[in-house]
Amino acid sequence: MQAARLHEYTDDMANALSIDDVDRPTAEASDDVIVEIEGAGWCQTDNHVIEGMWQEYVPQELPLTLGHENAGTVVEVGAEVNTVDVGDSVICHPVMTCGTCRPCRQGEDMYCENVRFPGLTHDGGFAEFLHTNERAVIPLPGDVDTTDIAPHADAGITAYHATKKAVRELNPGDTAVVIGVGGLGHIGLQCLDAMSAADIVALDLKESARDLAADLGARHTVDPSTEDVASVIADLTDDVGARQVLDFVGADQTTALAPDIVAAGGDHHVIGYGGHIHEPAQSLVDGEFSYKGTLVGRYTELQELVALVDRGEVELRTSRYPLGEINTVAEQLEHGEIEGRAVITP
Numbered sequence: 001m002q003a004a005r006l007h008e009y010t011d012d013m014a015n016a017l018s019i020d021d022v023d024r025p026t027a028e029a030s031d032d033v034i035v036e037i038e039g040a041g042w043c044q045t046d047n048h049v050i051e052g053m054w055q056e057y058v059p060q061e062l063p064l065t066l067g068h069e070n071a072g073t074v075v076e077v078g079a080e081v082n083t084v085d086v087g088d089s090v091i092c093h094p095v096m097t098c099g100t101c102r103p104c105r106q107g108e109d110m111y112c113e114n115v116r117f118p119g120l121t122h123d124g125g126f127a128e129f130l131h132t133n134e135r136a137v138i139p140l141p142g143d144v145d146t147t148d149i150a151p152h153a154d155a156g157i158t159a160y161h162a163t164k165k166a167v168r169e170l171n172p173g174d175t176a177v178v179i180g181v182g183g184l185g186h187i188g189l190q191c192l193d194a195m196s197a198a199d200i201v202a203l204d205l206k207e208s209a210r211d212l213a214a215d216l217g218a219r220h221t222v223d224p225s226t227e228d229v230a231s232v233i234a235d236l237t238d239d240v241g242a243r244q245v246l247d248f249v250g251a252d253q254t255t256a257l258a259p260d261i262v263a264a265g266g267d268h269h270v271i272g273y274g275g276h277i278h279e280p281a282q283s284l285v286d287g288e289f290s291y292k293g294t295l296v297g298r299y300t301e302l303q304e305l306v307a308l309v310d311r312g313e314v315e316l317r318t319s320r321y322p323l324g325e326i327n328t329v330a331e332q333l334e335h336g337e338i339e340g341r342a343v344i345t346p
Contacts, residue, residue, distance in 0.1 A: 002346065003127035004326045005063040009052030013330040016050045017066065017126070019323060025123075025131035030080035033132050035090060040125035041069030041151030042321075042329045042342040044183070048274070049120060050330065058121050067126035067344065068094045068119030071150040074137070081134045089146050090137040091306065092125070093299045094118070094154050097135050110295045126326060128346045138303055141310050148318050151183070151341035152305055154296060156316070159188035159248070160305045161297030162269045163195060166244035169267065172197035175237045177261060178218065180248035181209040183341045184271060186216060186317060188246050191305075193217030194313040198243070201236060203229060208339070212317075224253075230260035242266060251275035258291065259283040267292050318343050 001024045004017040027034050046066050048054060071091040074084050084090055096116040097104050103111035118124040118132060140146065170176055176198040178189045185204075192200055193216065201220045202213035210221040222232050233242055241263030247254050250272035258268040259279055264287055270277075271294045284290070308314045317340025321329050329342045 001128040002323060003065040003123070004067070004323060004344075005065050006050055007063045009050065009055070011051055013047065013050065013334045014327055016327055016330050019326075020063070022065070022127070024129050027076045027078045029133070030078040031134045032076075032078040033074060033081060033084060033134055033137050034076035035070065035072045035092060035130045035132060035137070036075045037070055037125045037128060037130050037346050038072040039070070039147035039150030040067040040344045040346065041153065041155060042326075042333060042344060043069055043151070043154055044272070044333065045154070046119070047330060047334055054120055058117065060121060065123035065127050066119050067124035068117065069151045069153040069155060070118070070125035070130050070132075071140070071146040071153060072130070073146065075129070078134070083134050084137050084139055089140040089142070089144065091140055091146070091149055091153050091302065092118075092130065092132050093136040093138065093302050094157075094296055095136065096122075096133045099135055107298060107300065109298050126323065126344055126346065135299070138299070138306060140306065144306075144310065147320065147343055147345055148316055149306075149309060150343055151316055151318065152187075152309065153302070155184050155341055156187050156305050156314070157297035157302045158271060158294060159184045160191050160308075161301055162246055162271045162294040163188050163191040164301065165292065165294075166192070166246060166267065166269060167196045169244055170196045170198045174198045174243040175233070175241075176200050177233065177242040177245045178202045178213070178248065179245065179254050179257070180204060180272060181213040182248065183338070185246075185248035186212060186340065187314060188248060188271070189213055189216050189218060190314045191308065192246070194308060199236070201233065201242070229257055233261040237263070245269065246271060248272045252278065255279075255291070258289060259287055262287060262289040264288055269294055316341055320345050
């Protein structure tokens with residue numbers, strides 16, 4: 001089969017991955033599931049993997065097939081698999097978990113002590129077929145397009161996971177700020193609108209993104225390049241601040257907004273990443289706010305997100321690309337030229 005593989009870390013996105021002929025995976029373990037990939041979302045994390053940003057955090061052996069947002073049709077199962085069968089349409093939770101360690105038994109999939117992460121630690125879905133396991137696959141309703149839904153496997157569940165945490169702290173009339181209405185942010189904004197009665201304020205440099213935010217439920221939009229964000233939030237909240245901030249950018253400039261825009265006792269959720277947090281400890285003490293990281297989400301949360309998608313509450317803006325154009329996608333995303341989510345169709 002053909003697969004898009006990373007042979008060496010590089011900053012050159014135009015030549016990042018090569019299309020190689022590799023062996024098709026087969027079901028060897030009793031819980032194995034082999035999926036024919038019909039959609040694999042391209043994520044900013046893929047760019048970061050190419051750059052080598054993840055090698056300090058997870059074990060990586062090159063060459064590696066990237067792709068961790070995967071959906072398709074089951075073509076082979078292990079002897080003890082009973083959740084899905086050959087011919088079923090599925091979306092794949094990003095990680096393969098053991099089910100027996102303490103975090104797994106507590107339902108914390110992403111903390112699994114024996115986790116395998118296709119596209120980061122093991123071969124992923126930028127290929128014709130993917131090897132995963134029964135604990136990772138979620139059957140899809142018959143009318144769901146497996147190509148279009150693929151990015152929900154990471155982008156969607158990550159946005160949903162952060163939003164679900166934020167919604168627990170939001171009362172009707174509270175203000176929630178969404179920073180960045182791109183591939184993740186436009187999903188998070190819809191989840192926030194569907195799951196809370198908060199007043200949503202969306203920040204983005206692009207006029208098209210701000211227009212999209214308004215269409216998706218934001219009551220106010222802000223251009224950080226021409227408006228003073230702290231002043232705008234103060235005016236909108238009677239100087240109280242935003243109870244919850246969902247930062248889908250995670251740059252130095254966006255994390256630095258927290259002391260000036262987060263309400264006392266509120267949270268600044270860091271979802272996008274690549275920047276740093278450089279705030280005096282006193283600013284956290286004085287405002288008693290928190291920075292909270294977001295690492296994908298639980299298997300059950302992907303099930304919940306699929307339910308929202310099936311109800312029409314959350315829609316993805318996607319564009320499709322064949323496997324041979326994968327480096328074009330990487331380069332375009334690096335330059336911020338992709339609206340919504342790009343999906344590779346091997």
